[in-house]
Amino acid sequence: MASSVAASISSCFHGEHLSSSRSSLFSRDTLSFSPFISSGNNSNGKKQFLVLAKRLSGLEEAMRIRREREQRTTNPTKRRTPLRRLKVSPRLPVPDHIQKPPYVSTKVLPEISSEFQIHDEEGIERMRAACHLAAKVLEYAGTLVRPSVTTNEIDKAVHQMIIDNGAYPSPLGYGGFPKSVCTSVNECMCHGIPDSRQLQDGDIINIDVTVYLNGYHGDTSKTFFCGNVNDAAKRLVKVTEECMERGIAVCKDGALFRKIGKRISEHAEKFGFGVVERFVGHGVGTVFHSEPLILHHRNEKPGSMVKGQTFTIEPILTLGTTECITWEDNWTTLTRDGSLAAQFEHTILITATGAEILTKC
Structure with missing residues (x-):
């Protein structure tokens, strides 16, 4: 599950500074980015509006035009x-014998832990076990995606597989979240709550699985196709996965965290896609969400990776705007313009020479 970061707005369309690097996960406040508009009268007495927006580079402008053209011509x-x-x-109930994370006893949204999660050999093995189970559950969930299946049916199946393996579904009860998995369909960026909606031919759906096994969380997600998906959606999903892979490729002991966002942004821009800034990756281990917060867009975040550390990389890309709205359930977050969004996520372990993907089957 992604972490939420609020961004401040200056005189630009997209704010350039984070208001807090430790804002609460799944922010309760709907965040929107809006241009500042000033009004006045011209010489004819007619009302004029001036929109102040960030100046686009030549590359950004070309990519914007390309994206708009593709959206108009793709049927x-x-x-x-x-x-x-x-x-x-x-x-859904969880048997008493299954170990539960501490937040289950309260509906209060936990604070993001300030401690990096760096593991010894025993901890690494437990992380591998939890992440391997999460990957297997996600793989199984993907086989259920087809027209007419409800997201609630996917949640029920995922829940059963997790508890059958002696683990707890981490999202269940996290800050009051009512389900065992997040199912985010089409314009839903993330944190979709499974319900009675049937999947339709042509949908895309991100399924976000986290399991708590022997005191450790394993976190992963993937966007799946439902039936016959159009070319624009296929391209978005493909590039989103590639962005995640490029972010992982720069990770190793001593590498700067900001390289992740740089690589992801560079690749997304080649195809004219937006990178969502509000939701970020996070440290994961004995605690569900901790520092470091992993920014997927260009940034100047300080800090370097450390051998033995585990965290997620989970970019969200959009066909249109990266602005978002959140439903009254305080979880489900959609693109403001209704355009498609896609996400991929892996939990990784930092090594001396690179990164081990723990949530790969």
Whole structure:
């Protein structure tokens, strides 16, 4: 599950400074980016509006034009119906013998831990076990994606597989989250709550799985195709996965965290896609979410990676705007313009020479 970072707005369309590097995960405040608009009268007495926006570089402008052209010329298989909240079934039970994370006993959203999670050999082996299970569960969840299946049915199946393996579904009860998995369909950026909506032919869906096994969390997600998906959606999903892979490729002991965002942004811009700034990767281990917060966009975040450290890289890319809105459930976050969003996520372990992907099957 992604962490949420609020960004401040200056005189630019997108703010350049983070208001807090430790803002609460899954922020309760809907964040939007808006241009500042000043008004006045011209010589004819007519109202004028001046929109102040960030100056685009030649490359950024070319990519924007390319993206707009592709969106106009790509014919979807059918017109999508905007998402809306449907019936959410009751929370599923977890057997008493299964170890539960401490936050389950309260609906209060936990603070992000300030401690980096760096493991000894025993801790690394436990992380490998938790991440391997998460990867297997995600792989199984993907086989369930087809038209007419509900996201609630996916949640139920995932829940059962996790508890059958003696683990706890980490999202369940996290800050009051009511389900065992996040299912984010089409324009949903992340944190979609499974409900009675049936998947439709042409949908894309991100399934975000985290398991808590023997005191350690393993966290991973992937965007899947449902039936016949149009070319624009396929391109978005492919590039999003490539962005994650490029971010992972720069990781090793001593590498700067900001290199991750640079690599991801460079690749996304080649295809005219936006990189969502609000949601970030995070440290993961005995604690579900901790420092470091991993920014997927260009940034000047200080700090270097350390051998034995585990964290997630989980970029979200969009076909249109990166602005977002959050439903009243305080979780489900959509693109403001209804354009598609895709996400991929791996938990990685920093080594002396690179990064070991722990959530790979």
